[in-house]
Amino acid sequence: MVSRGPGARLAVPLLPLLLAGQCAVFVARSVDELSEGFVREAAVPPAGAPLPDVPVLRSANGLLRTTLRVQPVRLVGPNISLFTRSYNGVVPGPTLAVLPGDRLSVLLVNDLEDPLGAAALNGYHHPNHTNLHLHGLHVSPLPPSDSVLYITLKPKAAYQYEYLIPRDHSPGTYWAHPHYHGSGVLQAGAGAVCGLLVLDPPGFLSPQLEAISDRLVMLQNLPRASLEKAAAASRDGLFRVDRWQLNEDLWLVNGAFQPVLTVRPGEWHRLRLVGAGVATRLSVSFGACEAALLAKDGVYIADFPRSVEQVALPPGGRADVVVRCPVGQDGRSSEHVVASTPPAGVFRVKTFDGPLFTLRVKGTKVEGLASQDLAPWAPATRPSYLQDLRAVGSPTCSCATSLGGINSKWITGHLFEGPTRYMHRSPLDAVVERRLTGLDAHPYHQHTFPFQLMSTPAGNDPYFQVGDWHDTYLNIRDPSATVRFFTADFGGPQLVHCHNLAHSDTGMVAVEWVGGSGADQCGCDLLNFNSSIGAAEAGPQGGALLGASFAAFAGMLALVAVAAVRVTREWHQAVAASGYGVLPDGPAAGTAAGP
Ligand SMILES: *[C@@H]1O[C@H](CO)[C@@H](O)[C@H](O)[C@H]1NC(C)=O
Ligand SMILES: [Cu+2]
Numbered sequence: 001m002v003s004r005g006p007g008a009r010l011a012v013p014l015l016p017l018l019l020a021g022q023c024a025v026f027v028a029r030s031v032d033e034l035s036e037g038f039v040r041e042a043a044v045p046p047a048g049a050p051l052p053d054v055p056v057l058r059s060a061n062g063l064l065r066t067t068l069r070v071q072p073v074r075l076v077g078p079n080i081s082l083f084t085r086s087y088n089g090v091v092p093g094p095t096l097a098v099l100p101g102d103r104l105s106v107l108l109v110n111d112l113e114d115p116l117g118a119a120a121l122n123g124y125h126h127p128n129h130t131n132l133h134l135h136g137l138h139v140s141p142l143p144p145s146d147s148v149l150y151i152t153l154k155p156k157a158a159y160q161y162e163y164l165i166p167r168d169h170s171p172g173t174y175w176a177h178p179h180y181h182g183s184g185v186l187q188a189g190a191g192a193v194c195g196l197l198v199l200d201p202p203g204f205l206s207p208q209l210e211a212i213s214d215r216l217v218m219l220q221n222l223p224r225a226s227l228e229k230a231a232a233a234s235r236d237g238l239f240r241v242d243r244w245q246l247n248e249d250l251w252l253v254n255g256a257f258q259p260v261l262t263v264r265p266g267e268w269h270r271l272r273l274v275g276a277g278v279a280t281r282l283s284v285s286f287g288a289c290e291a292a293l294l295a296k297d298g299v300y301i302a303d304f305p306r307s308v309e310q311v312a313l314p315p316g317g318r319a320d321v322v323v324r325c326p327v328g329q330d331g332r333s334s335e336h337v338v339a340s341t342p343p344a345g346v347f348r349v350k351t352f353d354g355p356l357f358t359l360r361v362k363g364t365k366v367e368g369l370a371s372q373d374l375a376p377w378a379p380a381t382r383p384s385y386l387q388d389l390r391a392v393g394s395p396t397c398s399c400a401t402s403l404g405g406i407n408s409k410w411i412t413g414h415l416f417e418g419p420t421r422y423m424h425r426s427p428l429d430a431v432v433e434r435r436l437t438g439l440d441a442h443p444y445h446q447h448t449f450p451f452q453l454m455s456t457p458a459g460n461d462p463y464f465q466v467g468d469w470h471d472t473y474l475n476i477r478d479p480s481a482t483v484r485f486f487t488a489d490f491g492g493p494q495l496v497h498c499h500n501l502a503h504s505d506t507g508m509v510a511v512e513w514v515g516g517s518g519a520d521q522c523g524c525d526l527l528n529f530n531s532s533i534g535a536a537e538a539g540p541q542g543g544a545l546l547g548a549s550f551a552a553f554a555g556m557l558a559l560v561a562v563a564a565v566r567v568t569r570e571w572h573q574a575v576a577a578s579g580y581g582v583l584p585d586g587p588a589a590g591t592a593a594g595p
Contacts, residue, residue, distance in 0.1 A: 040089035044077025047258040051357060054195060054216060054254050056095045064098050065105040070112055070130045070153075070178065070192055072238055077257055079245035083238055084190040084222075085112070085127075091255045092218045092276070093194030096176065099201055101167035107160050108132050110153040117235040122415045122507030124233040125182040128155045133179035133447070134196060135316060136298045136471045138170075138385050139163045141448050141492045148179040148447070149419035149493055149511065166489065168383035171200040172298030173216070173272040173318045181416065181509060184501040185230040186239055189278035190222055197272070198298065206377040209294075211369040212322060214270035215261065219313070219356060220252040221277035226502055249280070253357045260335075260358045265327045267366040268374065269359075270294065272320050275313040279500040280350045281443075281474060283343055284311040287336030289325035289359060292374055293462075296320075299386060299450060299469040305374040310341075312463045314349075314443035314474035316499035322374065325361045333362045347476040348441040385488040389431055389452050390467060395484055396430035397522035403438030403498060403508070411496070414527045415507030419493065425513040427521035428491050433484045436473075442508065443474035443499040448490055451483035472499050491515040 045052065057066050073086040087093025098104050112128035119125050131151045139146045144162045153159055174196040177188035195216045200209075224244055231239040244250075253259050263269050275282060285291075292305030297318050311319045328334030336359040342351035365371075382388075389395075401424070402412055409415060412423055426432045434451065436444055451473075456466040459477025473481065491514045498508035515521065 039072045039074050039083060041074045041076055042086070042090055042255070044075055044080060044252065045256040045259060046078045048358075049256055049259050051215070051217070051259040051261040052254040052256050054092060054095050054218065056097050056197075058097045058199075059099060059102045059104070062099075062101065063103050063105065064096060066094075066096065067107040067109060068093060068132070068176075068194070069109045070187070072112070073191065075191070079243070079257070080241075080250065081243040082222075082241045084227075085187050085192045085238065087192050087194050091191040091252065092220060093176075093192065095195035095197060095216055097197040097199055098165055099199050100165055100169040100171060102165050104134075104163040104165060105161070106132065106163075107158060108153060109158040110155055112155045112238070114155050115235075115237070116155070117237070118233065120182065121418070122409075123182070124185065124230045124505055126180065127183045127186045127231070127234045127236040127238065129153065129180045129183055130178045130187060130192075131159070131180050132161055132176060134163065134174060134176050135445075136172075136174040136318070136450070137163070137196070137198075138166060138383070138448065138450070138489065140490050141494060142490075146447065147493075148181075148495060152180060165198065166383065168381075169198055170299050170379075170383060170386060171198045171204060172295050172300070173197060173274060173320055174298050175218070175274050175276060175318070177276070182505050183234070184505045185226060185278055186234065186236060188276070189230075189501045190227050190239060191220070193218065193220065193276045195272075195274060204379070206375060208369045208372065208375050209270070209322075209377060212268045212270050213370070214272060214320075216254070216272045216274070217357070218252075218254050218274045218276055219282065220255075221280055221315075221352070222250045222252065223278050223280065224248055224250070226278055230502070230505065249352055249354060251277075251352065251354070251356055258355055258357060260360050262360045262362050263325060264363045265332070265361050265365040266324070266371040268322050268324045268370055270320060270322050273311065273313060273318060275315055275317045275472075277315040277352075279315060279502050280352050281315065281476070282311070282313040282340040282356075283351050284313055284319075284338060284340055284356065285309060286321070286323050286338055286359070287325070289323045289336050292322045294320040294322050296463075296468060297450060297471045300379050301465075302378050302467060303465070304377050306462060306465070308463050310343075310461075310463065312461060312475070314472055314499060315501065316443055316445050316472035317470070317474070323359065324371075325359050327361050333360065335360050343476070349474065349476055351476075383488075385449060385486055386469060387486060388467065389484040389486060390454060392431045392484070395433035396519050397424075397426045397524075398433035398435065399424040399522075399524035400435040400437070401444075401496070401510075403436070403442040403444060405438075408441075409498070409503050409506055409508040411498070411508060411510040412525055412527065414510065416509040417527060419511060421511065422493075422513040422523075422526050423496075423510040425515070425521060425523040425526065426487055427517045427519070428487050428514060429517065430487050430519075430521075431484055432487055433482060435480070435482050437480045439473060439481055440476050440479040442503065443472050445472040445497055445499040446485070447495040448514075449485040449487060449494065451485040454482040454484055457481060474499075487514050
């Protein structure tokens with residue numbers, strides 16, 4: 001280090017020498033920046049700073065092509081300093097925005113390094129393995145799309161993801177995050193997330209909703225103790241807290257600590273809330289502001305504007321809320337704290353207690369549609385995967401799925417047993433029912449297909465109504481729910497899991513199979529037929545199920561192989577073009593079966 005003290009006493013003739021010395025220091029540092037160990041720094045704005053606008057990458061002419069790099073970052077704020085994982089060195093990562101019918105092309109690059117850390121099936125492990133999940137999107141679960149079971153990027157690997165967003169996809173608020181089984185807490189739970197919007201096509205919303213401006217609000221929770229526990233268990237060499245002058249419950253809002261969103265008097269504002277936490281839920285209230293629910297988990301509700309006092313946001317869940325705040329006594333500015341408040345009573349899941357951000361009302365009054373009382377609106381049509389299933393007399397398949405039990409991380413009595421061990425199976429284009437229990441303790445998340453509530457849950461919370469759709473569901477006041485979904489468009493393995501990332505990393509994951517047609521493709525609790533797999537004595541029902549499952553699975557593996565070969569070639573080109581030199585081991589660059 002060049003010290004300032006002696007430099008100040010140097011005589012003028014020596015100045016050039018000193019400057020040369022400083023130049024040498026800068027050169028050395030910039031070489032260091034290019035080397036492997038360099039970690040970008042991202043500033044966490046202090047309390048009271050404006051709510052950051054997360055940069056948006058928007059599709060053009062039907063295509064969004066972009067790169068996400070899983071990178072170390074050093075988060076530095078007035079009261080914290082820590083090393084963690086991110087997308088592109090920023091927390092949260094850039095927002096991806098597409099329209100229904102678009103193609104989304106994401107080159108995912110894993111910039112993390114060896115060593116691999118601990119190995120385990122249902123413990124924290126491989127903190128530098130990664131992949132990508134588009135949370136809530138109805139897209140193919142097969143490579144090169146939303147396959148979290150068959151795409152794994154080791155350190156220095158890259159993978160070209162291709163997603164075709166269905167033309168009738170529900171516009172709404174989604175998000176994307178890594179989904180490698182075992183590194184969820186240290187990646188998605190510690191910074192590496194990004195917003196994902198399916199934008200409303202022109203003319204889709206009512207003129208009033210079109211006139212209302214909207215903001216993405218990413219609510220990220222970095223629970224220090226859980227992160228340090230996951231880091232120790234996986235022998236992680238990256239996550240490290242240098243300074244932590246806060247309680248355990250750090251919540252970042254678009255990467256800032258208790259920021260301020262300024263709105264104008266009289267104006268309605270659409271907040272797209274994303275619960276990107278690890279395990280803690282939120283009961284979000286909006287002070288003296290009026291709040292109307294518009295959508296949950298990327299699906300517009302049928303009875304907008306539904307007045308809600310609190311938004312029950314589980315980790316993984318989203319809520320689009322339209323708010324209007326009163327002006328102050330002086331007729332001008334006022335402030336309203338958006339906070340999470342635990343409800344009175346004893347519940348099985350922790351709810352954050354504290355402020356999240358502030359709505360500041362300031363400026364000139366807004367007139368016109370964006371300030372008038374809200375007019376009811378619902379989408380004119382719904383896609384096939386979101387047709388109302390309440391009137392269907394009896395579903396094609398119905399299975400019970402329990403969350404928890406003697407082992408609190410069981411799903412129907414099992415921990416995750418690997419990608420080819422199926423819990424239930426169902427045919428394509430069928431109405432499938434699940435009788436869920438344990439929902440007061442575990443946020444239940446389904447990939448590929450959102451599900452519909454068949455009755456209004458106990459607890460009188462207007463946030464939950466019969467007919468509502470969710471992809472992540474937690475209700476502290478009612479442990480059970482009967483839900484239905486329609487297996488439209490996409491067969492293959494379907495993941496269901498607890499979205500408490502600490503639970504899913506340690507085994508609370510199950511795979512279902514969707515394929516074939518007709519009621520004889522239904523099957524429940526297949527994990528209990530362990531001993532009969534492939535055995536001749538398997539009962540006619542079990543044998544047929546498993547035979548069909550293996551046939552379909554072989555078909556899918558062929559697809560995987562084709563995708564891997566094709567992607568490998570593209571990958572080599574992309575990597576060569578980016579000057580990226582280190583090849584991952586194994587022939588299927590970026591792909592590897594299983595966790
Ligand atoms: C993961 O990558 C980071 C740097 O990117 C490195 O510091 C760490 O040692 C690697 N391995 C583990 C197990 O954390
Ligand atoms: Cu759980």
